[in-house]
Amino acid sequence: AQTVTQSQPEMSVQEAETVTLSCTYDTSENNYYLFWYKQPPSRQMILVIRQEAYKQQNATENRFSVNFQKAAKSFSLKISDSQLGDTAMYFCAFEGPNTGNQFYFGTGTSLTVIP
Amino acid sequence: KAGVTQTPRYLIKTRGQQVTLSCSPISGHRSVSWYQQTPGQGLQFLFEYFSETQRNKGNFPGRFSGRQFSNSRSEMNVSTLELGDSALYLCASSLERLAGAYEQYFGPGTRLTVT
Numbered sequence: 001a002q003t004v005t006q007s008q009p010e011m012s013v014q015e016a017e018t019v020t021l022s023c024t025y026d027t028s029e030n031n032y033y034l035f036w037y038k039q040p041p042s043r044q045m046i047l048v049i050r051q052e053a054y055k056q057q058n059a060t061e062n063r064f065s066v067n068f069q070k071a072a073k074s075f076s077l078k079i080s081d082s083q084l085g086d087t088a089m090y091f092c093a094f095e096g097p098n099t100g101n102q103f104y105f106g107t108g109t110s111l112t113v114i115p
Numbered sequence: 116k117a118g119v120t121q122t123p124r125y126l127i128k129t130r131g132q133q134v135t136l137s138c139s140p141i142s143g144h145r146s147v148s149w150y151q152q153t154p155g156q157g158l159q160f161l162f163e164y165f166s167e168t169q170r171n172k173g174n175f176p177g178r179f180s181g182r183q184f185s186n187s188r189s190e191m192n193v194s195t196l197e198l199g200d201s202a203l204y205l206c207a208s209s210l211e212r213l214a215g216a217y218e219q220y221f222g223p224g225t226r227l228t229v230t
Contacts (some may be wrong), residue, residue: 035218045205045221091158101146101209102171103219105158 002027004094006106013082014114020067021077021109023092029053033095034068034075035103040088048090051075082113117142119222121206127228133194136225140187140208147189148219149181152203161204164189193227201229 003026013019025034036048051059051068059066063083067076079086092106120139128134140147149161160173164183181191187208193200203226207219 037221042223043203044223045207047218047220050218101148101163101165101217101219102160102173103148103150103158103207104160105150107157 002029002094002096002104004092004104004106006090006092006109008109009107010110010112012112012114013079015082015084017082018078018080019082019111021079021090021092021111023075023077023106025073025075025092025094025104027073027094027096029096031097034066035093035095036064036066036075036077037091037093037105038086038088039091039108040085045091049077079111084113084115087111087113119206119208119220121204121222121225123225124223125226125228127230128196129230130196130198132196133192134196134227135190135192136204136206136227138189138191138206138208138222140189140206141220144208144210144220145187146209147183147187148207148209149189149191150205150207151175152205152224153201158205161191196229198229200227202227 005024032053034051038046038048049061063080065078089108091108093103122137146165148163150158152158163171167183178194183189203224205224206222209219210217
């Protein structure tokens with residue numbers, strides 16, 4: 001089975017600053033997909049960003065970008081210009097090529113943006 | 116387009132009872148997945164349905180079951196409830212992946228408390 005590890009249970013950042021959340025995973029697959037999801041206190045999970053393993057270019061979505069290191073099996077999320085609305089749990093997720101839409105999630109990082 | 120809806124949002128049951136949770140996917144989505152979220156275990160995959168067929172199942176006892184209807188709505192059932200079944204149950208829907216990854220869209224969840 002695939003495993004996803006988020007080694008930072010809690011993090012905080014000052015408003016307008018930049019923060020990086022770490023994620024590592026273990027797989028023998030070559031083609032797979034990686035995601036970052038955000039779960040605000042209201043509990044609705046929202047997709048932040050996704051990365052296809054076959055793409056070398058790191059994905060970017062506005063203030064959110066990833067550092068995808070395939071050889072190191074690392075997938076970190078960088079949030080620039082942090083905003084109060086970024087306060088949430090962040091989950092890293094892995095989807096393999098033949099897992100029937102089954103996602104493997106990390107244990108999450110609780111991010112608090114401090115005004 | 117309406118998002119994923121789950122009913123009920125909150126539920127309190129007694130040990131030994133059974134419970135049925137409902138999920139309506141986004142219109143056009145035929146894949147529905149269920150996850151159990153607890154503070155200790157994080158997000159764990161229960162099962163996934165596509166076109167009324169269970170395609171994938173996580174490592175949960177047989178007390179957890181599900182089904183999907185022709186309109187893609189899905190239900191999950193937990194029989195003989197145990198205290199450890201207390202959790203947030205999340206439903207997610209997605210398009211069928213033909214090429215590349217399709218992200219999963221999550222509902223708000225059903226908070227089940229077993230007393």
